[in-house]
Amino acid sequence: MLITDQNWQDVVRQQEDAGFLPGAFPRESQIGELACAAVFSEAVPIIPQSEWAPRIKHATDNGLFIGQRWVSDANADYQNGTPLCHLYSLAQAIMAVRGAQGQSRIQLAAESGLGATGYRMQGGYLDKDLAWVSEHGMAAREFVPKYSNNPREWKAGWEQDALKHITLEAYDLGAHDVRAETISALLMGFGCYVGLSAFRHAVFYDMLAVSASGEIAFHAANTHGPGNDWWLTGKKAVPDLASFVIRSVTLSE
Numbered sequence: 001m002l003i004t005d006q007n008w009q010d011v012v013r014q015q016e017d018a019g020f021l022p023g024a025f026p027r028e029s030q031i032g033e034l035a036c037a038a039v040f041s042e043a044v045p046i047i048p049q050s051e052w053a054p055r056i057k058h059a060t061d062n063g064l065f066i067g068q069r070w071v072s073d074a075n076a077d078y079q080n081g082t083p084l085c086h087l088y089s090l091a092q093a094i095m096a097v098r099g100a101q102g103q104s105r106i107q108l109a110a111e112s113g114l115g116a117t118g119y120r121m122q123g124g125y126l127d128k129d130l131a132w133v134s135e136h137g138m139a140a141r142e143f144v145p146k147y148s149n150n151p152r153e154w155k156a157g158w159e160q161d162a163l164k165h166i167t168l169e170a171y172d173l174g175a176h177d178v179r180a181e182t183i184s185a186l187l188m189g190f191g192c193y194v195g196l197s198a199f200r201h202a203v204f205y206d207m208l209a210v211s212a213s214g215e216i217a218f219h220a221a222n223t224h225g226p227g228n229d230w231w232l233t234g235k236k237a238v239p240d241l242a243s244f245v246i247r248s249v250t251l252s253e
Contacts, residue, residue, distance in 0.1 A: 002217070005234035008198055015199065022200035023085035027127040027242045031175045034127055036134035036167065037244060040185065041176035047184040052216060055187045056208045066191045067206025070099030072221035072229075076107050079223040082147055085202045086124040086195070087113045088223040091138055092204040093193040094165055097249045100189070109144035112137075112154075112162055121149045126195050126202055126242040130170060137162035137250070164252035173243035182238075183208065183216060185245045195241025196232075202241070203230065 003011055032039045047055065059065050072092050079088045087110035095108055116132035117124050136159075143158035151158070173181040173192070182192050182205065192205040203220035211217050211233055218237045220230040 001228065001230050002211075003230055003232045003236065005236060008234075008236045012199060015201075019081055021081075021083035021123065023079075023083040023123040024195040024197075024200055024202040024241050025123055025125050026197070027195070028125050029127045031172050034131060034172055036131050037170040037172040039175050040171035040173045040181050040245060043171060044184070044188070046176060046180050047187055049180065052183055052187070052208075053210050053214075056210055056216075059187060059189075060207075060209070064189055065186065065207040066096050066100055066189055067219055067221065070096040070206075072096075072204070072206075073107065074221075074226040074228070076141070077221070077223050078225045079110075080147060080225075082121060083123040084110055084114075084121070085223050086126060086129055087111065087116075089202045089204040089221075090126075090129050090133065090193055092221055092223070093191050093244075093246050094133070094138060094167065094249050096191045096204070096206060097246050098165075101248065101251065103251065106165075107141040108138045108165060109141045109146075109158075110138070111146070111148055112139035112144045112158060114149050119149050119151065123200070126193060126244065130167065130193070130244055130246075133165075134167045134170065137164065137166040139165070164250055166250045167246050168249055169247040171245040171247065173239070173245065178240070178243050179238045182218070182243050186218075190245045190247060192239070192243050192245055194239035194243045196236065197240050198236040205239075
């Protein structure tokens, strides 16, 4: 689905009609305050806008985007009407990094990150979620039933398994220009865990394209089930709730 500044409200109405609850809220921390995430613009140079289009073509032609090297399982990453996009997209980000690091494919249980909400089945804050998994990690799906927020229903050993999947190096985007920084990160081969206020939704950005009209389009693997990935252009594509890069995770297998 292509989402633009002209049709984004139709998408919001479709979500509301389908009963989607708000899944992502404005971050509570300021950029640079998270101990688990360095300031991106202080660590790497931002790619100039004049280079975006040719770099997008080069990355696409050579399979360099993280979304070309790791592809989400749309069935396994389906939030199914729960307000857990903030954790399902974070799980996608961690799994993609594992793939980029050459680790074996494993399906993570987004629900194992619910400690960030006090195990309440509700929307969340991307900065709090990232801080939680940087300390506690995320368990494999075999330990945690889908859509369960009760750890007593989870398989013994889930906490120990989660420690195998901790974010080790992350970056906080937006201190300079969140759009330019997010584009730069994607062009460098990273993915971006982002929140979009227009949709009250968190997604994992994994690719870029240039639209027929010359606009930069962001690809979101999304967590709404098969065939529901998004391409977003315009102002509503700019992450305004948060944007994070996870660069490395625990090497476990």
